[in-house]
Amino acid sequence: MKFLALLIALGLLQYWGSAGPVHRDDWFRDLVSRFNGSGLMPELQVGLSVLLPALLVFWLMSFVQGWALGLVPLAVAVVVLLYSFGRGDFEALVDEYRSHCRQGDFEAAFLFAQQQLLPGCSEDCPSNPEKLHRFVKERICYLGFERWFGVMFYFLILGPAGALAYRLLLLYRRDLEDPERQRLLDSVQFWVDWAPSRLLVFTFALTGDWVGSREQLATSLGDTTSSTGELLGDAAHASLGLKATVFSGDSGDTEAFAEVSDWEVGQIQSLLSRSAVAWVVVLALLVLLV
Numbered sequence: 001m002k003f004l005a006l007l008i009a010l011g012l013l014q015y016w017g018s019a020g021p022v023h024r025d026d027w028f029r030d031l032v033s034r035f036n037g038s039g040l041m042p043e044l045q046v047g048l049s050v051l052l053p054a055l056l057v058f059w060l061m062s063f064v065q066g067w068a069l070g071l072v073p074l075a076v077a078v079v080v081l082l083y084s085f086g087r088g089d090f091e092a093l094v095d096e097y098r099s100h101c102r103q104g105d106f107e108a109a110f111l112f113a114q115q116q117l118l119p120g121c122s123e124d125c126p127s128n129p130e131k132l133h134r135f136v137k138e139r140i141c142y143l144g145f146e147r148w149f150g151v152m153f154y155f156l157i158l159g160p161a162g163a164l165a166y167r168l169l170l171l172y173r174r175d176l177e178d179p180e181r182q183r184l185l186d187s188v189q190f191w192v193d194w195a196p197s198r199l200l201v202f203t204f205a206l207t208g209d210w211v212g213s214r215e216q217l218a219t220s221l222g223d224t225t226s227s228t229g230e231l232l233g234d235a236a237h238a239s240l241g242l243k244a245t246v247f248s249g250d251s252g253d254t255e256a257f258a259e260v261s262d263w264e265v266g267q268i269q270s271l272l273s274r275s276a277v278a279w280v281v282v283l284a285l286l287v288l289l290v
Helices: 001-015 025-035 044-065 067-084 090-101 108-115 129-158 161-172 179-207 210-221 229-238 256-290
Strands: none
Touching: 001 067, 001 129, 001 229, 001 256, 025 044, 025 161, 044 067, 044 179, 067 129, 067 161, 090 108, 090 129, 090 256, 108 129, 129 161, 129 179, 129 229, 129 256, 161 179, 179 210, 179 229, 179 256, 210 229, 229 256
């Protein structure tokens, strides 16, 4: 059932461009607000906010098991999986950034990246083409990862409840303003992302340049200091055989920025798509063989 639910959800996601029709997060914000005012320890507040909805989905899946020849649990799994996918239209987001790059408009690309790809950054936000290009590539890799791959990984391992818990943790972390709790959630998110991100690094190597990316693959297994975005960005670079991009001058070589940024971001976009197909193919083979 998991494979069928995944195929249906991915098909709907492809048709809609995003799962916007089921992305309604106000109920979760209300739940977080209730626990924030409960006086409980921060760890308990986070745990209850994320795990209670997931446990409810787990109970619901158990309760409707076998209903209507399995169609009811299938429908529930599809809806929960769609809800757990990332917000917004990722392909349209990347295409719009690439459009600014193709036009050689660094200022427009910078503003778009700051508002859409790197929300929340202020003085640390990259201010020249070289830094912007590096940050955007890492961000695109991580957005692709958390939108699909992390969700699919926990859906396959723990079912709809696992996929939902993964998304709720990301939503909690995204809206957080408390620095102390932010550090806690950053640590939790790092370890939650550890296994699926390393699996994606391996997939990058398989769907890209295996020889050129073996060293990066080996390094990723013991890396506990780099962020997931940095890790995936480095892995994508190695898998695609890309070199470190350097633009001339502090003000930026806008012509080179336009050409290189558009091409490299397009290559990363294709790498993410090939990796998603590889995961689905491997899962299909497992279903047939097991």
